[in-house]
């Protein structure tokens with residue numbers, strides 16, 4: 001797992017499309033967006049990421065150890081993009097050795113709680129705090145996902161409570177189910193919305209002030225944050 005993380009991190013920004021392009025040209029490159037999925041153990045992070053990348057609910061899952069990677073290539077406005085989902089372990093004992101790898105070069109964060117488990121919702125501040133401790137930039141897109149909405153009779157986290165929390169932290173809230181066949185489009189929409197958002201982020205531009213021999217990195221002005229609810 002550690003080796004896999006190190007390899008992936010060296011190829012985060014661009015990936016080669018594989019083989020030579022037409023007429024012997026260099027192969028097309030696609031942007032990779034690294035999205036980490038975090039939250040308590042058992043909230044359904046593996047199932048959500050599997051659902052998006054494999055298109056179905058997994059038959060069985062085991063507690064994630066360290067991190068699992070899932071990737072899916074999508075085309076947005078004619079550009080081929082790889083969405084790389086880092087399905088992180090919710091159990092503290094399975095996170096320790098990997099945690100610093102999760103937070104390197106992250107483009108977006110998905111916080112997940114289980115709608116049928118109040119404790120998993122109450123843990124969210126500590127997941128947000130973990131992001132802060134790892135110096136995650138404030139302006140990277142974050143979304144909040146309440147999972148397992150198919151278990152209607154067991155809901156412990158009312159929507160208005162979750163919405164208040166999401167508003168306080170300036171995150172859009174999505175309630176969904178990785179399991180319900182009716183929610184396939186919804187899971188798809190959640191990650192695709194994030195990918196659109198990331199794609200529309202302007203890349204860093206190199207600028208060189210007159211008379212200076214030094215190069216400075218200057219981000220382009222950001223568009224106003226929009227809510228996708």
Ligand SMILES: Nc1nc2c(ncn2[C@@H]2O[C@H](COP(=O)(O)OP(=O)(O)OP(=O)(O)O)[C@@H](O)[C@H]2O)c(=O)[nH]1
Pocket residue numbers: 039040041042043044045046047048061062063064065088089090091147148149150151176177178179180
């Ligand atoms: N009913 C229902 N069950 C779900 C849903 N998503 C996940 N589950 C179940 O919840 C359990 C935990 O799912 P995982 O995806 O392994 O949870 P996780 O958050 O990845 O857990 P860790 O790897 O320990 O961090 C499994 O038994 C899943 O079958 C859902 O949308 N609805």
